[in-house]
Amino acid sequence: MTQPAPEVNKPADDDQPMPTLLEQMGGVSGLIYSSVPVLVFVLANALFGLTVGIWSAIGVAVLITVLRVVRKEALQPAISGFFGVAIAAFIANQTGSAKGFFLLGIWTSLVYGGVFLLSVLIRRPLVGVIWSLLNGLGQSWRQDKPSRQAYDIATLTFVAVFAARYVVQKWLYDEDLTGWLAVARLAMGYPLFAVALAVTVWAVRRAKHRQELREATEETDEQVEARLRAKYGETS
Known part of the structure; x- marks a missing residue:
């Protein structure tokens, strides 16, 4: 009678490596995503004016947030990034200046x-x-x-x-x-x-x-x- 193969011990959850500080802040992708609305705003504002620049930045921020949700990435950086762009756009609209x-x-x-x-x-x-x-x-x-x-x-x-x-x-x-x-x-x-x-x-x-x-x-x-x-x- 053959002996059952020994079970491989799976690491406990406590043994899983802690996420790094960079990962907890959204990772490298989070840093890249945060720059895209800024670039879009500046380019759109220079080419088509302030209103188009504002809505372009907000639109890109929404797309990035949806993308991060679909990819099941950290949600907190995505949400905070969107609100950051939205508030910045609101201030630009209120001041009437890029x-x-x-x-x-x-x-x-x-x-x-x-x-x-x-x-x-x-x-x-x-x-x-x-x-x-x-x-x-x-x-x-x-x-x-x-x-x-x-x-x-x-x-x-x-x-x-x-x-x-x-x-x-x-x-x-x-x-x-x-x-x-x-x-x-x-x-x-x-x-x-x-x-x-x-x-x-x-x-x-x-x-x-x-x-x-x-x-x-x-x-x-x-x-x-x-x-x-x-x-x-x-x-x-």
Whole structure:
């Protein structure tokens, strides 16, 4: 009688790799999708005027949202991207100027930069807080100074990114340089985000390494305590 073949152990859900920060934000496709409505708006506005530019950008945003839903990609970035374009288009329509399309992004950069800076000042760097929340981790890293400093550096990198975006794009907005506003929006998007993401990866790895060291130390202490209890228990 033949023995049944042994079952191959399937990895538990807990063993599945955590999605990366980039994946949680929509992945590379999300970054690409976010630039398409901007390009469409600028081109349509230059060729056919503001109204056509606004509706073209909204139409493309709708198509991208539907495409992402059909492809079963992350829904949150798709929805937030659509509303971002819709609000930008609304502002452009209300101001009657193409440069109004970029006003939301300009002021958003200022607000985000201020919030990230404040988080460092109150010793709760947002990069660490957000990463821990996204991955279901605790906040024990806040008690470890090197880990907190690493997240401080990553958070301050984002502060620098948002500050650079605000200063440059606000100046272009005041100078009515709509075409260059689009160039700055795209040029200061992926490259600066890549730098901030690289620093974030470094901070996460450093904090993870520190946590592993702490856990190893705590385990060693428990073993020492067990040996001491066994020793004094035998001599008593």
